[in-house]
Amino acid sequence: MRISIPRTRLVFASLAACLAAASPASAQGGEGEWPAYGRDAGGSRYAPARQITRENVGRLRQAWIYRTGDLGTDPEQEIRFEATPLVVDGTMYLATPRGRVIALDPATGRERWMYDARVDPTLDFGDFATRGVSTWVDPAAAAGARCRRVIYAAIVDARLLALDARDGRLCEGFGRGGSIDLRTGLRNAPFETAEYELTSPPAVVNGMLVVGSAVADNNRTEAASGEVRAFDARTGALRWTWDPVPQDPADPGHATWRGTNGHRTGASNVWSVIVADPERDLVFVPTSSPSPDYFGGERLGDNRYANSVVALRASTGRVVWHFQTVHHDLWDYDNAAPPALATVRVEGREVPAVIQATKSGMLFVLHRETGRPIFPVEERPVPRSDVPGEEASPTQPFPVRTPPLSPHGFTAADAWGPTPADREWCRAEMARLRNDGVFTPPSLRGTLQAPSNIGGSHWGGVAVDPERRIAVVPVNRIAAMVQLIPADSVAAERERSAGERLDYEYTRMRGTPYVMRRRLLRGPSGLPCTPPPFGSLVAVSLRTGEKMWEVPLGSLKALSEAAPPEWGSINLGGPITTASGVVFIAATLDRSLRAFDIETGRELWRGDLPASGRATPMTYVMTSGGRQFVVVAAGGGGPFGTADALVAFALPDEGTTR
Numbered sequence: 059m060r061i062s063i064p065r066t067r068l069v070f071a072s073l074a075a076c077l078a079a080a081s082p083a084s085a086q087g088g089e090g091e092w093p094a095y096g097r098d099a100g101g102s103r104y105a106p107a108r109q110i111t112r113e114n115v116g117r118l119r120q121a122w123i124y125r126t127g128d129l130g131t132d133p134e135q136e137i138r139f140e141a142t143p144l145v146v147d148g149t150m151y152l153a154t155p156r157g158r159v160i161a162l163d164p165a166t167g168r169e170r171w172m173y174d175a176r177v178d179p180t181l182d183f184g185d186f187a188t189r190g191v192s193t194w195v196d197p198a199a200a201a202g203a204r205c206r207r208v209i210y211a212a213i214v215d216a217r218l219l220a221l222d223a224r225d226g227r228l229c230e231g232f233g234r235g236g237s238i239d240l241r242t243g244l245r246n247a248p249f250e251t252a253e254y255e256l257t258s259p260p261a262v263v264n265g266m267l268v269v270g271s272a273v274a275d276n277n278r279t280e281a282a283s284g285e286v287r288a289f290d291a292r293t294g295a296l297r298w299t300w301d302p303v304p305q306d307p308a309d310p311g312h313a314t315w316r317g318t319n320g321h322r323t324g325a326s327n328v329w330s331v332i333v334a335d336p337e338r339d340l341v342f343v344p345t346s347s348p349s350p351d352y353f354g355g356e357r358l359g360d361n362r363y364a365n366s367v368v369a370l371r372a373s374t375g376r377v378v379w380h381f382q383t384v385h386h387d388l389w390d391y392d393n394a395a396p397p398a399l400a401t402v403r404v405e406g407r408e409v410p411a412v413i414q415a416t417k418s419g420m421l422f423v424l425h426r427e428t429g430r431p432i433f434p435v436e437e438r439p440v441p442r443s444d445v446p447g448e449e450a451s452p453t454q455p456f457p458v459r460t461p462p463l464s465p466h467g468f469t470a471a472d473a474w475g476p477t478p479a480d481r482e483w484c485r486a487e488m489a490r491l492r493n494d495g496v497f498t499p500p501s502l503r504g505t506l507q508a509p510s511n512i513g514g515s516h517w518g519g520v521a522v523d524p525e526r527r528i529a530v531v532p533v534n535r536i537a538a539m540v541q542l543i544p545a546d547s548v549a550a551e552r553e554r555s556a557g558e559r560l561d562y563e564y565t566r567m568r569g570t571p572y573v574m575r576r577r578l579l580r581g582p583s584g585l586p587c588t589p590p591p592f593g594s595l596v597a598v599s600l601r602t603g604e605k606m607w608e609v610p611l612g613s614l615k616a617l618s619e620a621a622p623p624e625w626g627s628i629n630l631g632g633p634i635t636t637a638s639g640v641v642f643i644a645a646t647l648d649r650s651l652r653a654f655d656i657e658t659g660r661e662l663w664r665g666d667l668p669a670s671g672r673a674t675p676m677t678y679v680m681t682s683g684g685r686q687f688v689v690v691a692a693g694g695g696g697p698f699g700t701a702d703a704l705v706a707f708a709l710p711d712e713g714t715t716r
Contacts, residue, residue: 090679092145095190095259097676100399101333103521103634105677109686111638114709115653115663121687121708122167123668128154128702138187138672139693139702140257140631144209145678146193149223151209152691152704153188159211159221164687165680167706171226175213182252184274187695188214189331189673190259192267193223194291205229208291210267212256216240218269220294233294240271245301246283246324254282261341263334263372265291268341270328273349275390279319279356279569281349284327288375298375302326302345302363311362311380319569323357325349326364330517331396335410335426339372342412344393350567351390351511352500352540352574355447360385367397367414367422369429379429383416385451388443388499389540390511391417395519395531402432402600403527411600413522415515415531418496419464420457421598433603434458440497445542447571450499459603463596464514464533465588466496468506474589475581476618484587487579491539500540500574508588510538510578518632518645518674523656527600530633530641530656532611534593535626536586537579542572585618591626595633595643597659607659612646616697630698632674644671644690649699651675651690651707665707667692669699685711 089106096103110118128139143152143162150164157175162168192210199206207223218240220232228236241247241254248254253274260269266288273282288297303323304311315321328343335342348357348364363377365384370377384391395415402411402423410426423432435455443450470493473485492498493506500507513534521530545566562575579587586592591610599606612627631645640662641654649670653663667690675690685708692703 090681092143092676092678093193094144094262095142095192095331096333096396096398099261099263099334099336101331101396102398102400102524103632103674104524104636105634106637107677107679107686108636108638109679109684110636110640110688110709112640112655112662115640117709118663118665118688118707119710120665121706123706124162124167124169124704126154126158126160126702126704128156128158129700136186136695138185138695139691140187140189140673141691142190142674142676143689143704144191144193145676147207147223151191151193151223153191153211154702155186155188155214157213157215159191159209159219159226161223161226164678165682167704173221173226175211175217175219177213177215181215183214183255184252185255185257185272186214187257188212189257192259192262194262196292205231210260210262212259212269214255214257215251216254216256216271218256218260218267218289231293238289238294240269240287244283244285245305246280246322248282249278253277257329258331261332261334262291263336263341264339266297266372267291268332268334268372270332270343272329273325273327276350276352276565276567276574278567279324279349280322281324283324284346286328286343286370286375288372300370300375300377302368303348304363314359314362316358317356319356320358323348326361329392330394333397333399334372335399336372338427340378340426341370341372342397342399343368343370344395344397344414346392347387347390350570350574352388353445353448353542353567353570353572354386354388356569358449360451361387365391365393367393367412367424367429381422381424381429383414383420383422383455384418385454388450389497389507394513394517395515398520398522398529399426400522400524400529400600404432413520413529415463415520417509417511417513417515419462419466419509419514419533421460421463421529421531422457423600423603433460441494441499443499444501445499448499454497457603460598461605463531464509464535466508468508468537468588469493472589473587475587476583476585476620480581480583480585484579484581488587500542502542504539504541506537506579507540508537509534510536511576512630516630518630521633521635521641522600523635525637526639526656528606528656529598529600530635531596531598532593532629532631532633532643532645533596534628535588536592536628537588538576539579540574540576542574545571545573583618585614591624593626593629593646595654595659597656609654609659609661611643612650613648616647616649631672634675634677636677642675642677642688644673644675644692646670647698649692651688667705668703669694669701672698683711685709
């Protein structure tokens with residue numbers, strides 16, 4: 059979910075220094091490292107490590123824990139430690155929401171250096187989070203030269219930093235003294251600091267950094283613009299800029315933005331992780347919804363390049379192809395998940411693919427060079443809008459072969475609750491809402507939205523096993539309500555004062571006639587109105603496009619002691635896969651890291667965390683003893699708990715386990 063002001067935690071809230079003198083053990087080069095957010099440039103999240111297997115994973119124990127010291131002092135400020143560390147050249151690198159960039163010994167978790175970018179802790183970011191760092195080796199630099207290996211940190215306050223990997227000092231030749239302010243040079247400038255931020259690390263491709271941004275939702279039609287930009291990895295010089303809201307009348311997408319203010323629309327930004335195919339000189343950017351999310355009367359048309367997977371020429375920023383996953387988005391259905399690159403076998407041929415999971419609960423498998431669907435997609439009629447001034451798209455794209463990963467609709471008859479009172483309340487609430495199935499537009503009476511604005515698939519995204527040709531995706535299976543209220547209505551303010559006690563989120567969408575209000579559909583007990591499981595882990599065959607298995611993910615014991623395992627959990631965070639057939643994922647409310655059998659979905663192991671691991675884990679192998687570690691950030695956030703811990707697990711080893 060992209061950020062909102064007020065903070066998006068309102069949606070969730072009630073859901074109850076130098077290197078060490080001694081020579082350290084180094085991470086195994088190549089196969090043993092984790093050099094990018096998704097391990098490889100294409101974001102597969104697949105590790106060839108085989109020490110931890112389906113047979114011995116039950117013996118995993120905590121090996122070490124590192125505390126970042128990044129907890130906020132304001133209990134109302136939700137800081138989310140969601141980083142996936144890198145391990146390269148025998149050192150682990152990560153960043154924290156408050157701008158600390160840290161190097162650790164990956165064998166012990168001991169700190170080697172720390173650079174503090176000193177993010178202002180009073181800033182009111184909607185997503186006060188960071189998900190990682192990136193790295194690059196300068197091929198022109200001599201061995202031992204300063205900034206030969208660079209660590210790039212995307213700081214939440216929209217700074218892009220370049221640090222020497224050896225000691226954490228700024229690379230002075232990059233940008234201005236080692237930093238670039240990404241708020242400068244935008245088509246639509248942010249109206250305040252918290253409207254524009256960075257949460258994901260840049261992609262590194264062929265000597266360039268390609269970076270997106272996070273833009274606040276639902277505040278105004280002309281929100282901060284979401285240009286994707288490429289910078290020289292050595293100097294920080296701007297190489298190209300691409301605007302997802304086309305400004306050139308010659309662009310084929312220009313005519314798909316209609317209305318007086320259509321081309322002034324903001325957002326459509328890329329806040330998720332960008333992946334790359336360096337050999338093909340391509341970067342793949344998953345774009346988000348235009349501003350504001352829930353009313354498009356000021357931006358009529360399909361809004362091409364928003365809510366899309368767009369392949370850009372890495373060297374120039376030119377559009378090579380695009381595939382739009384949602385036309386004229388009215389549901390906050392950003393492409394929150396990073397794309398994943400894989401190879402699919404079709405009629406005996408190996409076909410390069412891009413896999414995109416969506417908040418609308420669908421999985422698209424596209425040809426990497428053309429964007430054409432590998433597994434068939436069809437346009438289907440969807441409900442029309444009844445809101446004055448709005449024109450919803452008459453059709454939306456649906457995969458033909460892969461069924462929805464998350465339910466595409468609930469009726470009042472499906473209303474669920476742990477008690478008769480809950481069920482009756484939920485049934486009445488669902489019955490009063492407009493509900494014509496998936497893609498029912500927001501309405502003045504209120505609309506039932508399924509999947510909800512948190513997904514379906516969410517920013518946790520997809521992990522791919524290229525040997526077994528399986529994609530694994532975590533999803534949520536809950537509904538929300540969204541309503542548009544005329545801004546000049548006196549009743550709107552009265553409803554607001556009453557509604558906030560029911561945890562509604564309200565936003566005045568400036569430039570439109572409406573106030574938006576929304577909430578997850580939950581009964582008096584605080585549990586969802588839609589039937590369990592509330593969260594699942596789903597596997598899809600990349601041979602056939604069909605669903606292989608689906609299992610409940612996690613537990614809701616944090617909210618209800620009586621919750622059985624089959625209820626699953628609301629989740630935010632991603633999976634990884636290994637060559638030994640093990641899937642690792644945290645993400646759930648119950649503060650656990652889990653291991654699953656990739657071929658059956660059977661849960662193999664669960665390890666305790668100090669807070670929920672609302673992040674994507676990673677794994678690496680040490681050359682000293684060949685020991686494999688699995689690491690996850692346990693940073694929580696809101697109902698996911700509170701912590702600042704990076705936790706490592708490994709099989710028992712008497713000399714190093716502590």
